[in-house]
Every structure is written in structure tokens, then in C-alpha cells.
Amino acid sequence: MSRRAAETFLEAAERNIRGKGRFTVALSGGKTPEMFYELLGAEYADKIEWSKVHVFWGDERCVPPESPESNYNMAARALLSKIKIPDKNIHRIKGEDEPTSAAIAYEEELRAHFGLKAGEPPAFDLVLLGLGKDGHTLSIFPATKTGFEEEERLVIDTYVEKKKARRVTMTLKTVNSASIALFLVSGKEKAGILREVLRGTEEACPARMVRPGKLIWLVDKDAASRL
Ligand code: 6PG
Numbered sequence: 001m002s003r004r005a006a007e008t009f010l011e012a013a014e015r016n017i018r019g020k021g022r023f024t025v026a027l028s029g030g031k032t033p034e035m036f037y038e039l040l041g042a043e044y045a046d047k048i049e050w051s052k053v054h055v056f057w058g059d060e061r062c063v064p065p066e067s068p069e070s071n072y073n074m075a076a077r078a079l080l081s082k083i084k085i086p087d088k089n090i091h092r093i094k095g096e097d098e099p100t101s102a103a104i105a106y107e108e109e110l111r112a113h114f115g116l117k118a119g120e121p122p123a124f125d126l127v128l129l130g131l132g133k134d135g136h137t138l139s140i141f142p143a144t145k146t147g148f149e150e151e152e153r154l155v156i157d158t159y160v161e162k163k164k165a166r167r168v169t170m171t172l173k174t175v176n177s178a179s180i181a182l183f184l185v186s187g188k189e190k191a192g193i194l195r196e197v198l199r200g201t202e203e204a205c206p207a208r209m210v211r212p213g214k215l216i217w218l219v220d221k222d223a224a225s226r227l
Helices: 002-020 034-043 071-078 099-114 188-199
Strands: 023-027 053-057 059-061 126-129 155-160 165-170 180-185 214-219
Touching: 002 023, 002 034, 002 126, 002 180, 002 214, 034 071, 053 071, 053 099, 059 071, 099 155, 099 165, 188 214
Parallel strands: 023 053, 023 126, 126 180, 180 214
Antiparallel strands: 059 165, 155 165
């Protein structure tokens, strides 16, 4: 799965750098993508023109960048510290800042990078996503419904009751304007929710509301065991 994800990442990076001189990707957090990031950092460090790659995050925990909880921290250890990518190309969500202002600042950073007019969503070349056991993705959770109906903002801050934690997350509006969204799902504990998302009818499931230009599911055998 990580190998397929790395090859998909490489193909999208080469196509966009060839086509428009840059590749803009939003990384996902959690545990699932770590092996994929390590593979990119180990075997693809010299295969991609990282100076033309811009890295964003789909969401972030409201913790400092050095926290083991930080999605930035995981990607920095597994990938960013292994490749020659300019600091200015790493667009971190400031988890250490007050969440609402961090969300506003991140939205401004998106607008500046993509040169967006008011109300215009960013067209990421690739957004990486994970799937929570309750059907959440990014930090859009079924229980809180925050982010479901958001039509205006590209980035919001939210309080996640079940994690007793605040998060900053891209909204579905932002993800759904991407060219490609790629879910990585691994492990038996995800088999039930993956079946629900791909075969079920539960509308209030954030992962089922992801409708980008192209949607790719990369899942391992255990996660696919109930399909
Ligand atoms: C996060 C992610 C979240 C994650 C899922 C799956 O910040 O944790 O944005 O949406 O992708 O919870 O997490 P695992 O990969 O750890 O199972």
C-alpha cells in the first residue's frame, strides 16, 4: 500500500511539475501514512524535484510542532528531514497558536499560495487522507458535524469532543476542489468502517462526503477484508 501510494505521489508530482512547474500536496496525519512517508524519504528523495513541491497539511492537532501528537512532527521526522525541500515550501499549520487565529492564518496562506479570489477554493494537485473508525477524515467528525456545511471557509478550527482536543482542519469545500484525493486505509480495525463508507448509505459520514476530481482508495488486505 505504501509503495502504491509512493508511486501515485511520484506520478502526480512529475505530471504537475512538468505541466505547470510545481506540485502542491496536502499531507494527512495519524499513524497510517508514516510508512509511506518514510518510503518517500528513503527511496524517492532523489526521484522528485522537491524544490518544486509545496507541502501543506489537511489538518493539525493544536499542539506545538515538537509534540509527538503533531502531524507536522511525524512528517518532518519521516520525510521532510530526509529530502532537499526549501523551508519556504513547507506550509505548516501553527498548532501552537490559538486555534481560531491559526485557522484564519492558514486560510490566508492558502489564498496567497494559490492566488485565490474571494470565495474561490484552492485546487490542490493531491490531498492525502486517512479514515477514522467512526468515518471521520481530516478533523471532520460525524458527531460534531463541524465542517459538514461550511460553504465559505477553507480552513476552520473545531473542538473534537471524543478526543477532548481542538484541531485545525481544511473543510470539505477545500478537499473537494482538489484534483485528486487519496485515502490510505490499513488494518483490520478499519474493515467495518471501510465497508460502510464504500457500500453503506450513511450520509452523515465525512469520508463519504469527499468528492474531489478523482478519488483513489489505497487499502491493505486487512482493511479490505469485509468488502
Ligand atoms: C489526524 C488525521 C485523522 C486520521 C484518522 C486515521 O490528524 O489524526 O487527520 O483524520 O487520518 O484518524 O488515523 P490513523 O491513521 O492513526 O488510524
